[in-house]
Amino acid sequence: MEQQYIDLYKAHRGMIKEHSAAVMNASRDEAFARFARLGFPTTKIENYKYTELKPSLEVDYGLNFRRLDFPVDPYQAFQCDVPGIDSFLYFVVNDGFYPETDDRNKELPEGVIICSMKEASEKYPELVATYYGKQSGKKDDGLVAFNGAFAQDGFFMYVPKNVELPRPVQLINIMRSDVDFMANSHDLIIIEENAKAQLLVCDHTQDDVRFLANRVTEVFVGEYATYDHYKLENTHNRMTNLMTLLIDQQASSNVISNVITLHNGVTRNTIEVALNGKHCETEVCGMVIADKNQTVDNFTSVLHNMPECHSDELFKYVLDDVSKGAFTGRLFVEKDAQKTRAYQTNRNILLHPSAKMRTKPQLEIFADDVKCSHGATIGQLDDNALFYMRSRGIPYNEARLLLMNAFMADVLEYIRIFALRDRMKMLVEKRLRGELSKCEGCVICQ
């Protein structure tokens, strides 16, 4: 499997670089060497034990090294008008930033930069070089290395010191192709000291072919900065979605990340938050609703590298049919990270005897003055509650729905954009009712 990509890289190295940017090219060969050494992760690797990628990787995907435009007008295809959500709106089609953006995006505060990685690398090479690959470049992870070798573009966002974005930024990733297709993109998000920003990333598929997306997002959050990262996946069953989200937090910063999988094919989310300054706060959350043969693995790491930080982690899954879920909660507390407070919860409901869930809290604590807790449960809906509701005239299916919505409700509390929270409540209910049985383009937008 790896060999064809190794050959491909060797044959097209020049073309890949020619259509990318110097800053990204600088570490490309090194990333390639790492990939050649590591290969794709298999289930024999502990961190990928529950992500079976082989069937997804065996597909013969097309790639777009020449950066040809895909015929799509996202504004036409996606009437993105989340009621009540007033956002700065951007599109990435496959792995290319869609250049023509809305007029309203001109209202960005002065100094804020949102553009493609390629453009950013050309216009602000020093800024990009300061951050690009600083987190991903060290990862001994086949997917991240592959991304470093093959990603040619991505989304770039820079919010300078003391600037607060007046509206959330919405980034819509659309997979669009007439043949089986693979996209690699590398996003870079820089929130400087005391700045404030919210980003909503939506992943969608448009065509009925097999897709694989391997996206790496590096986020740097400065001192006293506040950042929200919401990620919503609503893709079809033939999508393999591999995401690595790396967040570097400096002292006294505050971050929420909430990764929601509403509908998907095979999904692997690797989320790593490094608390690199004192008094950081971070909330790492997510939910999964899966049925049929959908697979979702959320692999999370919270690294308490400095003292007096606070992390909260909450993931919930509802799995039906033969779907499979996995959750890993790695919590690492460095020797000097005293007064750490770290809490982790993972709760799962299996609706069908064939659904499977694997959950693993993994706490590694080297400091001796900390408060850490973790809890993981796998169960069914409460029969007593169901009967109680039925005895009040609420039909079985409706009662189940009320319980499942209630189960998911607290994850949605970790959305600080109220209009989005309301919209998500509605989408979750629709999904649990089975009305979102397939991705119909951008549900968040229709």
Place this chain on the structure above:
Amino acid sequence: MLVIKNLHANIDGKEILKGLSLTINKGEIHAIMGPNGSGKSTLSSVITGHPAFEVTHGTIEFNGTDLLELAPEERANEGIFLSFQYPVEIPGVSMVNFMRSAINEQRKYRNEPAISATDFLRLMREKKELVEMDSKLTNRAVNEGFSGGEKKKNEIFQMAMLEPKLAILDETDSGLDIDALRIVANGVNKLKSPENATVVITHYQRLLDYITPDFVHVLYDGKIVKSGGKELALELEARGYDWIKQEVEA
């Protein structure tokens, strides 16, 4: 209204009800008493359709409908209400949502349109006053963190909202202090009409000081072994159940 004939019911293969017969007409209040383990709660579970119980023999008719053919929610919408001995906590489901769903399902069942938001809020307010329930409780999740007394009041509140034809109060007096008992009994009495019926399941005569039964039945070993007027309850209170057991076994 309710006609039970020769009812046999099992849980986990163990027979609990062993040929119970009972007829209840509208306008009546029946008290069912009996020692622990005689099958009182099983009877209420079987009437409301708890899936853990299996009816092996006998019939239950409710206003001419074969109740055993109906799902629990259909029985509820036909007008049967059970005040649970142990009301269930449902974290995350708000009282308002819960009650609105229940009211609207009942209306749907009767081919009536859904209740308007203002009518619903007015109804909630009215019924809360009836059971002297703290307004804050309806803003919380169903029974979550409620005290024992609050849970029982909440049962009567739900009963007031749903206006059942047949209300079964399963040990509603257990765990209540005197004031709560009075409030709960008042609620039940206010909801009483010539058109509906009430079954009070209880260990003690205490509740019957507040809710006066027309008939008192003694349930023992899965059967009704003795029936009488309200004076039977007083006699049980004075003499206990042993004399009944002896009568039955003799």
